[in-house]
Amino acid sequence: MKTITVIQNGRVIDPVSNTNEIAEIWIRDGLIIAPESKNSETAEIVDATGCWVVPGLIDMHVHLREPGEEYKETIESGTRAAAAGGFTGVACMPNTHPVNDNGSVTLFICETAKTCSARVYPVGAISQQSKGVSLAEFGEMKQAGAVAFTDDGLPVLDSQLMRRAMEYSASHNSLIMSHSEEISLSRGGCMNEGEVSTRLGLGGIPNAAESIMVYRDIALAELTDARVHLSHVSTADSIDLIRAAKTRGVSVTAETSPHYFTLTDEAVLGYDTHAKMSPPLRSKKDQDAIREALADGTIDAIATDHAPHSELEKDVEFSLAANGIIGLETSLPLTLALVRAGIIDEMRLVQLMSSRPAEILGVSGGSLEIGAPADIAVIDPQKKFVFNAEKSHSKSANSPFSGWELQGKAVLTLLAGRITHSEV
Numbered sequence: 001m002k003t004i005t006v007i008q009n010g011r012v013i014d015p016v017s018n019t020n021e022i023a024e025i026w027i028r029d030g031l032i033i034a035p036e037s038k039n040s041e042t043a044e045i046v047d048a049t050g051c052w053v054v055p056g057l058i059d060m061h062v063h064l065r066e067p068g069e070e071y072k073e074t075i076e077s078g079t080r081a082a083a084a085g086g087f088t089g090v091a092c093m094p095n096t097h098p099v100n101d102n103g104s105v106t107l108f109i110c111e112t113a114k115t116c117s118a119r120v121y122p123v124g125a126i127s128q129q130s131k132g133v134s135l136a137e138f139g140e141m142k143q144a145g146a147v148a149f150t151d152d153g154l155p156v157l158d159s160q161l162m163r164r165a166m167e168y169s170a171s172h173n174s175l176i177m178s179h180s181e182e183i184s185l186s187r188g189g190c191m192n193e194g195e196v197s198t199r200l201g202l203g204g205i206p207n208a209a210e211s212i213m214v215y216r217d218i219a220l221a222e223l224t225d226a227r228v229h230l231s232h233v234s235t236a237d238s239i240d241l242i243r244a245a246k247t248r249g250v251s252v253t254a255e256t257s258p259h260y261f262t263l264t265d266e267a268v269l270g271y272d273t274h275a276k277m278s279p280p281l282r283s284k285k286d287q288d289a290i291r292e293a294l295a296d297g298t299i300d301a302i303a304t305d306h307a308p309h310s311e312l313e314k315d316v317e318f319s320l321a322a323n324g325i326i327g328l329e330t331s332l333p334l335t336l337a338l339v340r341a342g343i344i345d346e347m348r349l350v351q352l353m354s355s356r357p358a359e360i361l362g363v364s365g366g367s368l369e370i371g372a373p374a375d376i377a378v379i380d381p382q383k384k385f386v387f388n389a390e391k392s393h394s395k396s397a398n399s400p401f402s403g404w405e406l407q408g409k410a411v412l413t414l415l416a417g418r419i420t421h422s423e424v
């Protein structure tokens with residue numbers, strides 16, 4: 001029996017060990033091991049010629065919809081989409097039904113995920129039922145496996161409650177994730193406020209709806225010494241605030257999503273509800289600022305905000321449509337487009353999509369060092385394909401990228417040495 005797998009001839013890219021060279025990766029019993037002497041009787045050989053061999057991608061921000069909205073996505077289908085996109089770990093948001101605001105929901109997610117195609121890291125709610133009134137049971141959720149806390153989908157409007165959440169998380173070394181939205185400014189809006197919203201006659205959401213809350217949560221992070229992570233950053237104003245906070249030494253990190261560096265609010269022309277998300281697609285100036293922030297380190301991670309919805313929620317008038325798009329199978333090729341454009345290099349891509357998310361969440365993965373679990377993505381950066389959302393592994397098909405020709409794909413994904421996706 002072949003007990004060893006050797007991935008050979010691929011370009012191994014690992015920011016943690018600063019490796020970027022043709023090398024072999026050896027796997028036994030689900031772990032990366034030091035090279036031994038091999039023969040074809042004991043070793044399964046994977047030829048990765050022309051491919052990159054990288055630590056499995058980690059998505060800090062997905063909505064798996066289970067429990068409660070299994071018609072949109074399940075933990076099983078969502079992690080299959082993840083594996084197909086090169087991901088071996090995903091952090092799932094608590095806005096399920098019921099809300100993940102207690103240890104039993106957290107435990108249910110962890111137990112269900114055990115047989116699935118990616119590691120699933122539940123993020124617990126900050127407030128009970130995410131209603132923003134009283135704090136949820138952080139300790140209980142953390143014990144059950146929660147890696148961070150957020151009321152994502154909604155902001156925590158009460159600044160005193162957010163302060164207390166940060167104080168608690170600071171004393172327990174937990175992470176707070178901020179959905180930064182000032183609701184009184186975004187209410188009534190359904191797209192970016194600007195020339196396009198005026199032209200379309202749609203209610204606009206100004207950049208300030210995001211940056212006011214980004215500013216508040218940076219100020220609270222400074223006050224409490226908490227570790228705060230800003231989710232789905234979309235504006236140039238937010239970037240300026242984050243850059244200044246990092247310069248001051250505030251313990252703040254940030255993510256953005258591929259749609260914010262790929263599309264602008266012009267994608268809404270034609271009233272396509274697949275271009276509706278929260279925060280909304282912004283202007284070219286914001287897009288440029290985000291690209292710059294990905295390159296210079298102001299933004300730490302690329303996360304999809306994978307938000308499956310059925311046609312019921314999307315095939316309606318623009319202002320009534322649900323926010324969000326699926327993203328697990330398009331994130332890698334859309335980020336590879338930044339590499340081809342010379343905005344980031346391949347090492348930075350792996351940092352943004354694997355090493356930094358692992359570090360921020362405090363979970364395994366993000367590197368290919370000996371002894372680590374064999375969570376690995378083999379990427380063919382040249383492979384072209386037309387993305388068909390209807391044929392994706394997700395149960396939903398809400399993507400503005402359906403029909404796009406994309407370049408670059410995970411051709412093999414391994415989770416603790418087990419194949420979770422293969423097209424080799």
Ligand SMILES: [Zn+2]
Nearest residue numbers: 152153179231
């Ligand atoms: Zn959010």
